[in-house]
Amino acid sequence: MRLYNIIYQLILYPLMVIVRHYYGLFLHVKERMLEQRQEKLLGIKTRGLYRQKEDVSLFGDETIYAPLKYSELFKMIEYLKVKESDIFFDLGCGSGRVIFALACHKIKKAIGVELRKTLVDRALTNQQAFSGDSSKVSIIHQDVATLELSDGTIIYTMGSLGWKTTEKMLESLKDDLQKNPRRIRVIVYELDRAHVIYERCDWLNHNDSINDTVLEVWENSQYRN
Numbered sequence: 001m002r003l004y005n006i007i008y009q010l011i012l013y014p015l016m017v018i019v020r021h022y023y024g025l026f027l028h029v030k031e032r033m034l035e036q037r038q039e040k041l042l043g044i045k046t047r048g049l050y051r052q053k054e055d056v057s058l059f060g061d062e063t064i065y066a067p068l069k070y071s072e073l074f075k076m077i078e079y080l081k082v083k084e085s086d087i088f089f090d091l092g093c094g095s096g097r098v099i100f101a102l103a104c105h106k107i108k109k110a111i112g113v114e115l116r117k118t119l120v121d122r123a124l125t126n127q128q129a130f131s132g133d134s135s136k137v138s139i140i141h142q143d144v145a146t147l148e149l150s151d152g153t154i155i156y157t158m159g160s161l162g163w164k165t166t167e168k169m170l171e172s173l174k175d176d177l178q179k180n181p182r183r184i185r186v187i188v189y190e191l192d193r194a195h196v197i198y199e200r201c202d203w204l205n206h207n208d209s210i211n212d213t214v215l216e217v218w219e220n221s222q223y224r225n
């Protein structure tokens, strides 16, 4: 037992730390290469963080910009199996990575809503350069808290977007569904314990988790498959 402890502490544990470190590095490099390839293919630039305070949201709870990884984005697209009738919303779209990737698929519309003007401008520049059908893409400079999600069938958002903003968005989505009943899927990147807000909505069910991601799928109860 003593010998095992010595071997573990001197050899196995340091080895495990090194392997974990290099595996993490390998995954990071792989993701960066995928990112470079995809941005080139799509003709867009959406990399990097943006944390500048500029337009302030109604509730002052806006989050920073950090794009979804392409590897997770592809898993989401594969999961969604979008149809020609789908209208996709990215709430807090930043420079538009998600909507441009979605617009490459059979979908009616991919709509990005963004609060920060700088990011909206980047998204509009991306729309000009986009190698796909840019007429399927709309970019709206607006606070999600004041938005009407009319006709949307898939709503995606990363994290809570700010708790109050998300609560307000869900209230107006509920109202909209009463006026215009339809199946709706809400895809939430689980950040800031966002699920707590969604769990409070008795009209939404947690339907699924997308494999190997932290993307959670919520669906309105009466239209659940």
Ligand SMILES: C[S@@+](CC[C@H](N)C(=O)[O-])C[C@H]1O[C@@H](n2cnc3c(N)ncnc32)[C@H](O)[C@@H]1O
Pocket (backbone or CB within 6 Å): 057, 058, 061, 062, 063, 064, 065, 066, 067, 068, 090, 091, 092, 093, 094, 095, 097, 098, 113, 114, 115, 116, 119, 142, 143, 144, 145, 157, 158, 159, 161, 162, 165
């Ligand atoms: C974490 S980023 C996600 C970017 C993108 N959805 C993605 O997954 O690649 C969150 C974005 O939401 C925007 N945002 C935060 N609060 C917002 C609000 N109230 N209305 C509109 N956009 C908001 C931020 O400016 C930021 O670009």
